[in-house]
Every structure is written in C-alpha cells, then in structure tokens.
Amino acid sequence: MRSDPVRRDDASSSTASTNPAALFDLPAALAAFTSKLGTAGSLSCDAGGGVAIDSRSGGYKTNGSGKDGTRYCADSDDDKPTFVWWQSNMDIDCDGSDGKGEICNGDGSYQSSTTFQNDDGKHIDAQAIQYVVIDQDDDFDPVKFGIQPLSVVAVVCGGKLTFGVWADTNALGSMGEASVYLARVCFGTQMTGNYGHGEPDVTYVAFPGSKQDTVPSGAGKDEEVMFDMGKALVEKAFGGTGEGEATPTSSGILDSLSSLSTASTLLVLACTAVVLAAGIAWWCSRRAARRAAAAAAGPASTRGRDPDTQSGSSDSEWDRSSSEAGGTDSESEDEKRGERRRLHEEGRRRRRERRWR
Numbered sequence: 001m002r003s004d005p006v007r008r009d010d011a012s013s014s015t016a017s018t019n020p021a022a023l024f025d026l027p028a029a030l031a032a033f034t035s036k037l038g039t040a041g042s043l044s045c046d047a048g049g050g051v052a053i054d055s056r057s058g059g060y061k062t063n064g065s066g067k068d069g070t071r072y073c074a075d076s077d078d079d080k081p082t083f084v085w086w087q088s089n090m091d092i093d094c095d096g097s098d099g100k101g102e103i104c105n106g107d108g109s110y111q112s113s114t115t116f117q118n119d120d121g122k123h124i125d126a127q128a129i130q131y132v133v134i135d136q137d138d139d140f141d142p143v144k145f146g147i148q149p150l151s152v153v154a155v156v157c158g159g160k161l162t163f164g165v166w167a168d169t170n171a172l173g174s175m176g177e178a179s180v181y182l183a184r185v186c187f188g189t190q191m192t193g194n195y196g197h198g199e200p201d202v203t204y205v206a207f208p209g210s211k212q213d214t215v216p217s218g219a220g221k222d223e224e225v226m227f228d229m230g231k232a233l234v235e236k237a238f239g240g241t242g243e244g245e246a247t248p249t250s251s252g253i254l255d256s257l258s259s260l261s262t263a264s265t266l267l268v269l270a271c272t273a274v275v276l277a278a279g280i281a282w283w284c285s286r287r288a289a290r291r292a293a294a295a296a297a298g299p300a301s302t303r304g305r306d307p308d309t310q311s312g313s314s315d316s317e318w319d320r321s322s323s324e325a326g327g328t329d330s331e332s333e334d335e336k337r338g339e340r341r342r343l344h345e346e347g348r349r350r351r352r353e354r355r356w357r
Helices: 028-037 180-187 221-237 249-299 307-312 315-355
Strands: 084-093 130-133 152-158 160-170 177-179 196-206
Touching: 028 152, 028 221, 084 130, 084 180, 130 152, 130 180, 130 196, 152 180, 152 221, 160 177, 160 180, 160 221, 177 180, 180 196
Parallel strands: 084 177, 130 160
Antiparallel strands: 084 196, 130 177, 152 160, 152 196
16 A cells, blocks of 8 residues: 555657557447546546545545546445446556566655455566556545455556456555556556556446455456456446447347247258158159059059059068968978878877787
C-alpha cells in the first residue's frame, strides 16, 4: 500500500502495445456501456446508470488532465452489485518488482512489496504481471462489496479490452493506477515508472463474487487463465465473449437448438429414405430374378402358382421340404431294418423246425 504522494508525468503519445495478443475487441454491450461514460472520468455515476459507492467528500483525484471528483460506481447500491467501475487515467506502479532497469529506474514511489501476494507468498511483479491498483481506505473498501483480492479486473484502454488482477492498494485519494507491464500493453513502450497515461479515458471494471469465480490461479502469471476468466465475467455482466461477438440471448439459444433439432431430423429422414430406396431396389431385383427363373423353368412348373413362391422360393418352404425329405428317408430306413429283422426271425424259425424233424 502506498503512503507517499504519487506523481506521474504524462507521456506525450502512446506507442504500439508491447503485447497485442493481450488486447481484445470490445463486445458490443461493453462498448455501448463505455460510450455512455464518455472520456472525462467517472465524475458522476449517472452516465453509466449506476450509483456512487464511495463516501469520500469531493471524490477522488486523477493525475494528468483528469479532474478531481471521480467516483467508484456500481450498478446498484447494495452490498452485492453485479460489477463496480471507475474511469480515470492510468498512473504507473512498479511495486513488487526489483525496481531496476530502464522501465522502473528512478521511480520515487517504488516499493518492493505489493498489498497481496501469490500462493507462494511472493509479491506480484509489476514488470511481469498485469495488475490493477484500487483504493482501499475508510471511504471505500472493495472487499465490502464482494471484490476479492487478486480477482480479475477488466481494463478498457485505447478502445481495446484487457485484464489484470487486483494486486495493490492506494490510500492517497488518487485513483487510476496499474502495473507498468499492463500500462505498456495498453499504451506502449513510453509507459515507465515516471511516465503514465494522463487522459481520464481508461475504464476499470471489477467483479464481486467468490474466489472460485473471480480469482485466477497463478495470480495473473498464467495470462490465458486470467483472460478466460475475465472474458467469462465480462460476458456475465455485460454480454458477449470479450472478443466482439454477439451475446447469445435465451431466445437465440432456443432458436439455435431448434435449428439443430430440425437439421438432425432432416438428416435422419434423408438416411431413412436412402435405406428404404436401397431395400426396395433389392426387393425388385430379387422379384425380377425369380420371374426370370420361373420363365426359364417352363409353364408347367409355374401353373397356378405365384412366381414369388414357386420352386421352393420361400426359405420356410425350403426348410419344410428338407424336413419332409428327411422324414421320408427316415421311414425308408425303418422299413429296411424291419424287413431285415423279419427275415432274420424267419431264418431262425426254419432252423428250429429242421432240428425237430
């Protein structure tokens, strides 16, 4: 937490982002929201359809060309708003880093620590992690409104969207500050420990919620995890995916499901038609073959009979015929065995008669 005055000169102009892959197109709903806010800072929360949730007399200060009197705003005045926002400039924070190198060398307000640490107990490095600084004092405590330490904060800068984690705090009555790494993503290499972005046209959005839903693993070190979580939070609060895509409404989802169901039904019907056509073609070819076979056998063999049932064409008839033939063979064998037994008995009778003569 800072306890000394913060001074930042303004860079004359921004340069290319140091990490364009970390910048996303604004979803339509978020773009519409920020356009209502304008670019003069959150001097009033009315423009965004919200209410001020800080109690600071006269509001907060912004450096550069920003005006005093900026506010922390929310979409509702209860303890659990959907989102909290503020619009200000972007001062530079080098805290948590080693404070060395051209980027942070000479930063008079540098501290080696940040208010919050990662799971390993290490401070969040301003030169390596995208993070945001939020005031935490008697006039405004983000935790009171459900904002978790190290939770994702959406940052709209230069007409693009990126994300950081809430890693450091300020109690100086001056809002609008981010890690030098995040500032260089937004506004390019001119951002250093001594040069920040002075225009109060940067919108910050924090999301109340549970740690599971708002705090990414790795405390911002794993950017993909942070970005994915941030996009989900933006979608939940504003609609869209964080990449300029339209918001899927409930009716749109139902229409999509209906279209999917219709397509599936048509596919099933088409497949069924193909199978039926193949079956009919096979039956017709078989019938034609039977007729041809019947014609070749001559009229006597088919007189009074349907071509489909002639010459044992039915499997069941074939089975019956085989069974009947088998039965006849069995009866013939029995007769032969009976005749042999009769002849054998007749021979024995004759031999006995000869012995008794």
